[in-house]
Amino acid sequence: MTKVHNRALTVESGEDLLSIHEWNTQRAKHFLCSRCGIYTFRRMRRAGSFAVNEFCL
Known part of the structure; x- marks a missing residue:
């Protein structure tokens, strides 16, 4: 999982x-x-970021 900002x-x-x-x-x-x-x-509990499964890219 890679953390990315909401806008990204x-x-x-x-x-x-x-x-x-x-x-x-x-x-x-x-x-x-x-x-x-x-x-x-997933949308993280703390607003502002997502965790993205890199293997789906």
């Missing part, structure tokens, strides 16, 4: 194929491919 991440296509999972406080959001299940990226 743009989903250009396939957003409708993402599943969102939230736990506990629901502040962190985990995005997975609804077809294959790969963990693509």
Whole structure:
């Protein structure tokens, strides 16, 4: 996982194929491919950044 600033991440296509999972406080959001299940990226609990799975790039 690589940390990137909110403004540095743009989903250009396939957003409708993402599943969102939230736990506990629901502040962190985990995005997975609804077809294959790969963990693509997550919105960190602290506002301002995402963690991106480098192997999806």
